Amino acid sequence: MRKLPPSRRTAPLAALIGLVLVAPLALAGCAAAVKPEPKYGSLPNFLPKDSIHPDSALNGSAAKPALTTEGDSVRVAVDGGTVLATVAGPQVPGEGLPYQADATTCTWTVTLTNATSDVPIRAGAFTSIDHLGAVYPSAFVPGQPKPPAELKPGQSVTFELRAVMAVGEGLMRWSPDGQHIVASWDFEVEND
Amino acid sequence: MSRALVVLASVGIVAAGIATASSAAANQTQIGTTISSTGLKSGQIKHVWLIILENKSYDATFTGLNQNSYLWKTLPSQGVLLKNYYGTGHSSMDNYMSMVSGQAPEEDTQADCSVVNTEFGSNASIVPSGKNKGQVASLANAAQPSGANAPNGENGCTYPTDAPTLFNQLDAAGKTWKGYAQDLGNQTGREDGVCGAAGSAANNPVTNPTYLSATTAHPLPAGVTSFTGAQANDQYVAKHFPFPWFESVTGRTTAKGTTPGLTKPAQGGTDCDANHIANLDSAKSGLFRDLQKESTTPAFSWISPNNCSDAHDAICQGNNLSGAFTSTGQPIYGSGTPAPESTTPTNYTGGLYASDLFLQYYIPMIEKSAAFKDGGLIDITFDEGNPPFTYSGNSFNNANAYAPTSGDQPNASAGIAADAAGENINGKNVASEPTGPNSTLGTDKSGNQLYPGPGNNAFIDRPPACTATAPLTPANCVPGIVRAGSGTTPGARTDAVAGNGSSTYVIDNSILADDTGRQVTDTTDAGSPIPANTFVGTVSDTGPQKASSPKGSVIDGSFQLVDQSGKPVTPTGPVSSITLSAEGAPGHLLPGQTADPLYDATDATTGGGDTGSILISPFIKPGTTTSTFYNHYSWLRTMEDIFAVGRGHDYSKLPAGTVSGGIDGEGHLGFAAQPGLEPFGKDVFNNVGRHSR
Numbered sequence: 001m002r003k004l005p006p007s008r009r010t011a012p013l014a015a016l017i018g019l020v021l022v023a024p025l026a027l028a029g030c031a032a033a034v035k036p037e038p039k040y041g042s043l044p045n046f047l048p049k050d051s052i053h054p055d056s057a058l059n060g061s062a063a064k065p066a067l068t069t070e071g072d073s074v075r076v077a078v079d080g081g082t083v084l085a086t087v088a089g090p091q092v093p094g095e096g097l098p099y100q101a102d103a104t105t106c107t108w109t110v111t112l113t114n115a116t117s118d119v120p121i122r123a124g125a126f127t128s129i130d131h132l133g134a135v136y137p138s139a140f141v142p143g144q145p146k147p148p149a150e151l152k153p154g155q156s157v158t159f160e161l162r163a164v165m166a167v168g169e170g171l172m173r174w175s176p177d178g179q180h181i182v183a184s185w186d187f188e189v190e191n192d
Numbered sequence: 193m194s195r196a197l198v199v200l201a202s203v204g205i206v207a208a209g210i211a212t213a214s215s216a217a218a219n220q221t222q223i224g225t226t227i228s229s230t231g232l233k234s235g236q237i238k239h240v241w242l243i244i245l246e247n248k249s250y251d252a253t254f255t256g257l258n259q260n261s262y263l264w265k266t267l268p269s270q271g272v273l274l275k276n277y278y279g280t281g282h283s284s285m286d287n288y289m290s291m292v293s294g295q296a297p298e299e300d301t302q303a304d305c306s307v308v309n310t311e312f313g314s315n316a317s318i319v320p321s322g323k324n325k326g327q328v329a330s331l332a333n334a335a336q337p338s339g340a341n342a343p344n345g346e347n348g349c350t351y352p353t354d355a356p357t358l359f360n361q362l363d364a365a366g367k368t369w370k371g372y373a374q375d376l377g378n379q380t381g382r383e384d385g386v387c388g389a390a391g392s393a394a395n396n397p398v399t400n401p402t403y404l405s406a407t408t409a410h411p412l413p414a415g416v417t418s419f420t421g422a423q424a425n426d427q428y429v430a431k432h433f434p435f436p437w438f439e440s441v442t443g444r445t446t447a448k449g450t451t452p453g454l455t456k457p458a459q460g461g462t463d464c465d466a467n468h469i470a471n472l473d474s475a476k477s478g479l480f481r482d483l484q485k486e487s488t489t490p491a492f493s494w495i496s497p498n499n500c501s502d503a504h505d506a507i508c509q510g511n512n513l514s515g516a517f518t519s520t521g522q523p524i525y526g527s528g529t530p531a532p533e534s535t536t537p538t539n540y541t542g543g544l545y546a547s548d549l550f551l552q553y554y555i556p557m558i559e560k561s562a563a564f565k566d567g568g569l570i571d572i573t574f575d576e577g578n579p580p581f582t583y584s585g586n587s588f589n590n591a592n593a594y595a596p597t598s599g600d601q602p603n604a605s606a607g608i609a610a611d612a613a614g615e616n617i618n619g620k621n622v623a624s625e626p627t628g629p630n631s632t633l634g635t636d637k638s639g640n641q642l643y644p645g646p647g648n649n650a651f652i653d654r655p656p657a658c659t660a661t662a663p664l665t666p667a668n669c670v671p672g673i674v675r676a677g678s679g680t681t682p683g684a685r686t687d688a689v690a691g692n693g694s695s696t697y698v699i700d701n702s703i704l705a706d707d708t709g710r711q712v713t714d715t716t717d718a719g720s721p722i723p724a725n726t727f728v729g730t731v732s733d734t735g736p737q738k739a740s741s742p743k744g745s746v747i748d749g750s751f752q753l754v755d756q757s758g759k760p761v762t763p764t765g766p767v768s769s770i771t772l773s774a775e776g777a778p779g780h781l782l783p784g785q786t787a788d789p790l791y792d793a794t795d796a797t798t799g800g801g802d803t804g805s806i807l808i809s810p811f812i813k814p815g816t817t818t819s820t821f822y823n824h825y826s827w828l829r830t831m832e833d834i835f836a837v838g839r840g841h842d843y844s845k846l847p848a849g850t851v852s853g854g855i856d857g858e859g860h861l862g863f864a865a866q867p868g869l870e871p872f873g874k875d876v877f878n879n880v881g882r883h884s885r
Contacts, residue, residue: 038562040484047270047559048814091734093697093750101695107748109738142690156538158740 057084062180070108070172074183078176081117083151086110087126087172087185103166104191107141111158112151119151125176126161130189131169138163138172167191230833231874236811237834238567239486241493241558244291245547246284246432246504249577249610250275250804252587253544259588259736260544262552263806267572271808272816272876278614278823279576279800280625281646283677284504285349287575287800288434291824292357292494294855294862296628298330299676300347302648304431306404306420307345309390311397311439315354318847319629326848326855326862328355329629338674340632341643347630350397353439356454356851356861358831359463360440362492363455364840364852369492371435372472372479374501374550375510375533378426381413386443387464388428389436390419396445422509424742427498432575434494435469454851455842472497475529480557489563491835501550503574505542506588506746507739513549514538523553530557539738541746543588559808569809569834573827577801578610579651588735588747602706604652604792611647613799614821618868621821625799626863639794640670647797649678653790655777656680668780670793681788684774691767693721696752696760698767703749705731710786711773712753714763721765722753727786728772729754799823811877818875828864830871 060066061077068074073086090106110126112119126138138161140146147159172185251257254273256264280290285304286297300312313328328351332342341347362369376388384393391402392413403410404419417423420431435441440454441463453463461467470477472495479495482488500508516524516532524535532553551572558564579586613625625646627633633645640655658669691698698712707728714722729752736746753761776785805822808814832838838859840852849855855865863869874880 037485037487038565040562041560043556043559044565044810046810046814047808091737091748093699093732093748105695105697105699158539158738 058183060085060183062177062182065181066183068183068185070185070187072185074185076174076176076182078115078117078119078182081115081119081153083115083117083119084113085174085183086113087174090170090187090189092189092191101167101191103164104189105162105164106189108138108161108172108187109158110161111156113156115151115153115155117153120176121147121149121151121157121159122178123161125178126172126174128163128165128170128172130166132166134166136163136165165189229873230830230871231877231880232811232834233880234836236567236880237569237809239489239491239493239563240569240571240831240834241495241564242571242573243495243497243551243554244288244432244502245497245572245574246499246502247576247578247586248503248544248574248803249579249586250277250802253574254804257587257589258544260548262548263544263572267551267555267806267808268817269815271570271806271814272812272818272878274805274807274822274872274876275817275819276614276621276802276821277573277805278612278625278802278821279574279578280613280824281631281800282576282578282611282648282650282797284575285431285437286646287824288432289351289437290863291828292359292434293351293355293438294326294825294828294860294864295351295355296327296626296631296863297646297648298328298347298628298630299341299344299644300349301437302631302644302646302677303344304420305349305390305437308410309350309395309397309402309404310348311350311352312348313352313355315352315847318352318354320848323626324629326355326865327628327630328352333630336674337672338632338634338643341630341674341676343674344676348397349437350442351438351440353444353451353454354846355438356440356846356854357434357438358492358828358837358861359435359468360453360455360842360851361832361837361840361854361859361861362835363457363463364842365835365837366458366840367491367835367837368458369468369494370477370482370490371433371469371494371496373428373433373469373496374472374498375426375428376433376469376471378428378471379415379423382416382419382423382426383428383430385430385436387436387441387469388430388433389442390430397439398444398446422499422505424510427500427505427508427510428496429499432499432502432504433496435464473530473532478529479554480525480530483558483561483563486561486563486566489561492831495554497547497550500542500546503542503544503547505546506736507742507744508537508540508542508546509742511535511537512540512542512546513553514541514546516549516553521552523556525557539740540742540744541736541739543736543746545588545736545746555808565810567810569807569811571805571807571827573805574803575800577612577803578647579607589733602704602708603789604795607652607790608647608792608795608797610651610801611649611797611799612801613646613823614802615823615826615866616821616870617866619870623798623821625823625825626866628863633796633798635794636670636672638670640673641794641796642670642672643674644676644678645796646799647801648676649797651790652679652792652795652797653681653777653788654678655793666780668777668793679790681775681777681791684771686769686771689767689770691721691753691763691770693763693765696754696762697750698753698763698770699748699750700770701745701747701749703728703731703751704733706789707731707751707772709789710775711784713771713773714767714769715771716769717765717767719765721763721767722770723755723761723764725756726753726761727756729758729760807872807876809877809879811880813879816878820870820873820875822870822872825863825866825869826871828862829860829869832859832861832864833871 058066089108281297286301515535658664775788842851
């Protein structure tokens with residue numbers, strides 16, 4: 001017969017002692033006392049499986065600009081590194097009202113995070129274009145704190161941009177160098 | 193089997209038999225027996241987690257207006273949505289009292305104990321019989337002309353020793369329980385009282401009451417900026433944690449010493465020790481630690497998120513957990529303890545946005561536990577529905593041009609409906625509930641409401657009280673009215689805005705739907721650019737926006753300028769500041785006032801409004817709904833039935849009923865013992881057959 005290591009040989013005795021100690025405490029009876037407790041960790045089977053898979057961020061560069069929808073993030077290639085950029089909006093005043101103008105004040109929220117190199121921030125680098133091809137320069141929202149002129153590695157910033165543009169389809173475009181668009185976010189100016 | 197094993201096993205079995213003989217005998221009569229009308233059998237549900245959120249009406253929460261898709265979509269897909277679940281009063285604290293004790297609202301708890309925490313009533317003022325049997329009457333009532341409902345601060349907040357709670361019943365039934373509160377104890381001196389009571393350990397309601405609003409004689413302690421509201425390092429508020437407000441749980445301290453609470457916990461100790469009251473994220477006694485094994489998970493867990501995570505604050509004073517998730521949305525659980533507030537928040541947005549973060553963090557944590565899989569029940573609910581959708585605070589998106597229902601307009605009738613009552617008696621939905629001895633619904637001969645009622649009228653503007661001597665003024669005053677929480681018609685207001693000569697819209701983040709109709713003037717900007725006789729037209733508020741600091745804004749608001757006929761008006765130049773006219777009671781307008789759309793003298797606010805509620809359990813079919821009317825009293829009755837507290841062992845006589853027998857001898861306390869009151873039924877526990885033992 002193969003000789004068991006000491007710890008294996010003593011295990012049954014330890015189990016018996018445990019049984020004696022645990023059994024009186026177990027209200028459900030002795031059968032439950034010897035049954036190991038289920039482990040913590042997994043979701044129960046009866047719950048519906050989560051069908052929502054978060055989008056992975058697109059990559060955008062001057063050579064291959066990214067096109068996505070507002071609210072989504074783009075990992076933008078900038079000089080010597082990347083930054084995760086998100087444009088959400090626009091918010092418009094007077095949404096859902098009986099009287100609607102053909103153009104309205106649009107406000108976008110821009111978030112830049114996870115910079116790995118210096119990223120210049122200029123309102124003029126963001127332009128929107130409507131479905132008729134008209135281009136609208138953006139401006140920082142008056143009264144809001146202005147973002148720094150440059151985002152340093154590891155920093156994050158959120159700021160708002162505003163433009164008055166036509167109701168309908170539109171794209172918000174970002175060209176950090178002022179010449180090459182690296183990412184565009186599709187949106188709709190809706191006020192009805 | 194060796195000889196030694198047989199002997200030892202036998203000893204263990206015998207010992208177990210001795211230790212559990214009495215409970216085993218009791219269980220023999222329970223197994224297989226259907227209790228009340230929940231459709232459940234005794235012992236089927238072994239663990240309950242109650243998560244209570246704050247101040248949101250059903251249409252704000254379950255209509256997708258507030259970027260809270262986890263609560264609006266994901267959680268209902270996992271369980272049952274109670275579409276007509278009602279709070280029992282307004283403001284918050286009275287709802288918590290009703291849930292755990294069946295006590296009806298009284299003025300000081302309706303006002304969230306905002307003045308001073310003294311004793312409310314006494315054992316001698318517990319109503320011994322009749323329709324209000326078991327209710328505690330305010331000792332201040334007798335001095336009131338109304339005979340009920342003394343003004344805030346004069347009634348007291350902490351219930352007397354002989355008013356039992358669900359927790360006493362669980363003790364007596366041998367069931368374990370724990371109250372978890374987020375941030376509990378973060379700030380020294382803020383909630384160091386027994387069971388999480390506001391104040392220091394030296395405070396008690398009898399000899400050294402805590403003054404919750406600072407006075408010259410009673411300033412706030414060092415480091416405490418508010419007892420009733422959140423502060424950056426500690427967003428816990430005692431008004432949202434029911435345990436410290438019952439001497440039946442805390443015991444009673446007088447100059448002669450401290451007498452214990454009504455009952456002793458199943459596992460020994462006291463009801464306020466670390467086994468029963470804990471910081472939610474405590475490494476030693478918090479939720480995550482307790483969930484690791486079923487044997488360490490209490491049978492009943494009460495979870496109070498802080499004043500940010502419970503959706504109460506629109507902008508959070510501190511961490512809203514927005515930084516506690518990975519880039520793919522997975523909760524970051526720290527090693528050993530979850531510590532979500534050790535992360536840096538990405539914004540300070542509150543409301544239903546923040547409560548979604550809390551739920552996404554903690555619900556999966558519970559669902560992954562063995563205790564949940566073995567007869568668990570998660571219950572996510574709200575205290576009250578007020579304020580209504582079209583008002584401030586409830587919904588980030590609140591406009592008067594669109595709404596979940598076309599009738600949801602910013603007027604008094606919407607406000608009245610937002611504080612509606614509802615429950616189910618003998619199988620029939622009713623729009624009423626008992627109001628008890630303190631908050632009456634009486635009217636004068638003209639039909640004017642004389643008392644706050646359970647809804648407390650806080651968002652309805654009521655008539656003023658009269659001058660003490662004749663002639664009684666003002667003209668619309670009501671003799672004998674007890675104003676309590678009711679609102680007052682607003683005065684003039686100045687907002688910082690943005691407008692110009694090319695648009696009829698003005699951007700105004702302070703504008704609310706109920707400002708519609710107020711006259712607009714601008715005497716600040718050059719040339720007074722807003723023409724005479726211009727008014728607030730349709731209002732639009734949208735959100736939530738991400739607040740970058742606790743002082744930020746989460747709402748983008750705007751409105752259209754209109755003339756008396758409703759036609760759009762364009763300013764003659766830039767507009768940076770406007771003044772809205774004062775409002776007045778319709779029929780009693782003074783020069784310059786416009787009609788107050790929230791003024792109502794004659795309609796009662798009868799309850800806490802429809803909040804909706806979600807329950808998730810192996811005994812509930814995912815993705816189901818029910819329209820049956822339930823309220824906090826139904827909830828208490830359900831918990832009492834689930835844990836069969838009526839079969840507990842404490843039948844010592846109280847002024848009304850007993851701990852285990854309750855008011856009705858069947859284990860139901862306060863108004864949970866209303867004859868015919870339906871607990872959550874087979875429409876809620878609709879999957880029992882597939883998971884029966």
